[in-house]
Amino acid sequence: MSLRTPYLMFIGDAPDQLAAKTAQGVVDWAPQWCKGQFRLPGCNADLGLDDLTLEEAAAAGVKTLVIGVANRGGVISEGWSDTLVRAMELGMDIASGLHGRLRDVPAVRNAADYHNRALFDVRHPSTQFSVGNGQPRSGNRLLAVGTDCSLGKMYTTLALWKSMQARGMNADFCATGQTGIFITGSGISVDAIIADFISGAVEEISPANEPDHWDLIEGQGSLFHPSYAGVSLGLLHGAQASHLVMCHEPGREHMRGIPHQSLPTLEDCIALNESCARLTAPDAKVMALAFNTSKMSQQAAMDCLNSHADKFGMPCVDPVRTGVDAIVDVLQS
Amino acid sequence: MSLRTPYLMFIGDAPDQLAAKTAQGVVDWAPQWCKGQFRLPGCNADLGLDDLTLEEAAAAGVKTLVIGVANRGGVISEGWSDTLVRAMELGMDIASGLHGRLRDVPAVRNAADYHNRALFDVRHPSTQFSVGNGQPRSGNRLLAVGTDCSLGKMYTTLALWKSMQARGMNADFCATGQTGIFITGSGISVDAIIADFISGAVEEISPANEPDHWDLIEGQGSLFHPSYAGVSLGLLHGAQASHLVMCHEPGREHMRGIPHQSLPTLEDCIALNESCARLTAPDAKVMALAFNTSKMSQQAAMDCLNSHADKFGMPCVDPVRTGVDAIVDVLQS
Numbered sequence: 184m185s186l187r188t189p190y191l192m193f194i195g196d197a198p199d200q201l202a203a204k205t206a207q208g209v210v211d212w213a214p215q216w217c218k219g220q221f222r223l224p225g226c227n228a229d230l231g232l233d234d235l236t237l238e239e240a241a242a243a244g245v246k247t248l249v250i251g252v253a254n255r256g257g258v259i260s261e262g263w264s265d266t267l268v269r270a271m272e273l274g275m276d277i278a279s280g281l282h283g284r285l286r287d288v289p290a291v292r293n294a295a296d297y298h299n300r301a302l303f304d305v306r307h308p309s310t311q312f313s314v315g316n317g318q319p320r321s322g323n324r325l326l327a328v329g330t331d332c333s334l335g336k337m338y339t340t341l342a343l344w345k346s347m348q349a350r351g352m353n354a355d356f357c358a359t360g361q362t363g364i365f366i367t368g369s370g371i372s373v374d375a376i377i378a379d380f381i382s383g384a385v386e387e388i389s390p391a392n393e394p395d396h397w398d399l400i401e402g403q404g405s406l407f408h409p410s411y412a413g414v415s416l417g418l419l420h421g422a423q424a425s426h427l428v429m430c431h432e433p434g435r436e437h438m439r440g441i442p443h444q445s446l447p448t449l450e451d452c453i454a455l456n457e458s459c460a461r462l463t464a465p466d467a468k469v470m471a472l473a474f475n476t477s478k479m480s481q482q483a484a485m486d487c488l489n490s491h492a493d494k495f496g497m498p499c500v501d502p503v504r505t506g507v508d509a510i511v512d513v514l515q516s
Numbered sequence: 517m518s519l520r521t522p523y524l525m526f527i528g529d530a531p532d533q534l535a536a537k538t539a540q541g542v543v544d545w546a547p548q549w550c551k552g553q554f555r556l557p558g559c560n561a562d563l564g565l566d567d568l569t570l571e572e573a574a575a576a577g578v579k580t581l582v583i584g585v586a587n588r589g590g591v592i593s594e595g596w597s598d599t600l601v602r603a604m605e606l607g608m609d610i611a612s613g614l615h616g617r618l619r620d621v622p623a624v625r626n627a628a629d630y631h632n633r634a635l636f637d638v639r640h641p642s643t644q645f646s647v648g649n650g651q652p653r654s655g656n657r658l659l660a661v662g663t664d665c666s667l668g669k670m671y672t673t674l675a676l677w678k679s680m681q682a683r684g685m686n687a688d689f690c691a692t693g694q695t696g697i698f699i700t701g702s703g704i705s706v707d708a709i710i711a712d713f714i715s716g717a718v719e720e721i722s723p724a725n726e727p728d729h730w731d732l733i734e735g736q737g738s739l740f741h742p743s744y745a746g747v748s749l750g751l752l753h754g755a756q757a758s759h760l761v762m763c764h765e766p767g768r769e770h771m772r773g774i775p776h777q778s779l780p781t782l783e784d785c786i787a788l789n790e791s792c793a794r795l796t797a798p799d800a801k802v803m804a805l806a807f808n809t810s811k812m813s814q815q816a817a818m819d820c821l822n823s824h825a826d827k828f829g830m831p832c833v834d835p836v837r838t839g840v841d842a843i844v845d846v847l848q849s
Binding site for chain 2: 317378379407
């Protein structure tokens with residue numbers, strides 16, 4: 184799957200800014216691809232881009248309309264069809280990160296077939312994968328792991344990518360979720376593939392490479408999350424990453440969505456990730472910590488980061504607050 | 517998914533007995549449901565059942581034709597269509613454990629629609645699952661885990677089920693693979709579902725139950741298999757089993773299908789399974805060992821079983837050679 188750029192960011196009738204989180208992530212990390220936004224009446228979100236008509240977007244060279252809005256039930260709204268059909272008439276492909284499939288909306292499917300446009304449901308991989316084989320492969324790989332879901336694994340990996348690129352290092356970002364796929368234009372939504380092929384799909388998106396090349400692989404979930412740990416373990420085995428970065432949000436009270444489940448300790452989470460990772464990457468090691476301290480004061484956050492760096496003997500950063508240079512310094516050394 | 521019984525076992529043009537392994541498993545464990553076999557010219561397998569014509573099978577009350585044969589590429593052969601269509605004309609549903617879908621064969625799909633018969637692709641779950649939640653639930657659950665794939669997890673679980681039923685215990689077998697599904701008439705092929713829902717699907721097939729009830733859950737893969745560990749971990753978390761039985765084949769030289777990967781030690785495999793299982797079942801413990809000693813002499817096998825029972829302080833059986841009574845004794849105590 185490879186999306187054509189640039190994009191028109193469609194946020195429909197998003198009730199609030201949070202509903203446009205996916206689109207916002209793309210704007211933050213791939214601004215050069217976002218030519219404008221398209222909003223319907225009632226939209227309460229704003230990506231800070233120019234509002235373009237579909238005709239203006241086409242004239243500006245937009246190749247793909249990206250549906251970057253979360254919707255109740257994850258379905259394609261009836262009210263969106265006219266916009267999507269017109270975009271295809273004007274030459275655009277459509278990409279969606281929703282659970283519902285574009286192809287299941289008759290008007291959208293018919294227009295795509297008639298105008299010969301591509302429909303990308305990035306949560307529904309269409310390729311056939313192989314099962315993983317764990318065969319050692321060349322190149323360097325780093326994977327973001329975590330104590331829980333939704334605490335900054337994608338953000339950390341993207342920050343590393345930008346920092347390494349700025350230093351002229353040979354690095355790629357490997358997307359494993361919908362927002363990451365829109366940001367790089369390719370990748371695989373690993374939580375949406377058939378269970379037997381999790382590690383195989385990850386092997387495929389981070390293949391053997393040059394000795395100085397880095398694949399920075401976006402992690403998903405946590406080995407300690409009762410809903411998604413299977414995805415995380417398959418990802419860990421498939422990534423075959425010698426370098427692991429442990430992501431964490433200090434002060435989080437329970438696993439996301441599971442009020443009865445407390446978070447693991449950092450020590451336990453590091454130990455289990457290293458132990459499992461070594462099945463396919465014998466020298467795998469957690470070499471840095473990346474905390475989300477967004478709810479802490481500057482003083483408390485810096486104390487927390489410094490004390491953990493001391494305690495664990497490795498860089499401990501907040502990618503937003505401090506940047507990730509301390510980690511890249513180690514990767515370069 | 518719930519299959520109608522009894523069955524006609526279709527083994528097509530199986531080139532050898534191994535190709536009919538699935539059908540043989542059903543005959544071994546659910547002989548009461550197997551009214552006969554149906555073979556095409558060139559079939560070199562024999563299930564030891566009466567060869568029935570489709571008309572004889574229908575007259576004998578058969579409700580489902582079960583495709584119990586492995587095929588190159590896992591597809592529905594062109595040469596089978598006439599048989600499948602005629603079976604549907606005579607009132608039968610069709611169930612298949614192949615990778616290819618029955619519905620993708622036009623003649624089969626059309627006949628099913630015309631005669632209003634059900635097509636069961638047991639490797640393609642059609643239901644929508646919820647994500648797992650790890651919420652504690654009542655009843656007793658036992659899960660077979662293993663050092664590797666294909667070393668007797670299904671056989672061990674079925675042997676426990678039969679032994680417990682014979683003692684009047686309140687026990688069900690929960691199938692997680694195609695052969696098991698044909699044997700019980702229901703279940704979920706967990707390696708074939710979307711990765712996000714592995715643990716949720718297992719929670720669904722082994723729901724809360726009476727305090728004296730046992731769900732005996734068929735395991736899949738191994739936490740140490742680089743291809744399938746994600747499935748195994750989701751299964752472990754979803755099963756929420758206090759009782760684990762570790763399955764192993766002494767002398768196996770490498771992980772199945774992965775010549776460069778050696779097997780874990782029993783100690784490591786027990787430790788990792790217990791540690792991960794305790795996320796959702798805090799008192800989870802490996803309480804017995806089940807070995808596949810089919811390649812060993814009687815003397816060597818018994819020495820091996822006895823020495824491991826002593827070393828690990830728990831029953832160590834070969835379900836085929838010794839039966840599983842030593843395990844059920846512990847479950848009853």
